[in-house]
Amino acid sequence: MPARIIDGRSVAQRIQSEIKSAARDFTAQAGAAPGLGVVLVGDDPASAMYVRMKRRACERAGLRSEARILPAASSQAEVECAVRGFNADANIHGILVQLPLPDHIDEEAALNEISLPKDVDGIHPLNIGRLGMRGREPTFTPATPTGVMLLIEETGETIEGKRAVVIGRSNIVGLPVALMLANANATVTICHSRTRDLPGAVKGADIVVAAVGRAEYVKGDWLKAGAIVIDVGSNSLPDPDSEKGYRYVGDIEFESARAVAGYITKVPGGVGPMTITMLLSNTLKAARRSLNE
Secondary structure, eight states: OOOEEEOHHHHHHHHHHHHHHHHHHHHHHHSSOOEEEEEEESOOHHHHHHHHHHHHHHHHHTOEEEEEEEOTTOOHHHHHHHHHHHHHOTTOOEEEEOSSOOTTSOHHHHHHTSOGGGOTTOOSHHHHHHHTSTTOOOSSOOHHHHHHHHHHHHTTOOOTTOEEEEEOOOTTTHHHHHHHHHHTTOEEEEEOTTOTTHHHHHHTOSEEEEOSOOTTOBOGGGSOTTOEEEEOOOEEEEOTTSTTSEEEEOSBOHHHHHTTOSEEEOSSSSHHHHHHHHHHHHHHHHHHHHHHO
């Protein structure tokens, strides 16, 4: 029987509806909506698109967003100044620095400038460090990995005791989601380009998270029957039948994987909507904390 589709759009819509109601209550109490500040450096089309999507999602959910858009040639000091400006703004409760930054910008130094109570993307080095330490709690967990975990939970299957394979070890997705799976008591293997016999490593996994950035890289015959398969990839392929001339696919070959897996996400419509939703959720949490303080 084909795998059940984990519908990220449906889950995201449900959570965003809850966020909208809670944001309305917060605004009535605080006199201003929860605020998200976004720093975008350069003119990368994908980054600009992601920022527009996040700002539109804020508007739909009753949150306020403000963007500082800097030229690609901006200095380290200018980028850090933009972050500090949002730190000092009491009406901005969450800060997002859109990655990647231009090569001449020290990413870690820029992220270090984010005030921990406003790190709603969960990628401040201290938050990632806390995520990796037993007995420590990060202020926020990263948006995409948090969305991945919620989609796994949506299956109703337990994570504890499962064998999980994460393909990819980026700071944004691969490493944090591996840590979150380990914290949920899965036995986790991180795979990457140097992994020997990658198909063999994947074959033993009850949970597979693919975040490698290679179109349709993981094949169905790599998978264990009944596995939970989460596809974080978003890759464009030429498609003359599409109006745009291309289509988006994930890191997993969907049709062959669906024939084997127990649960699977689609691209688009899987993890993507959850990333923005978790960013909204974290911004609302930050706003509530600021009000209590």
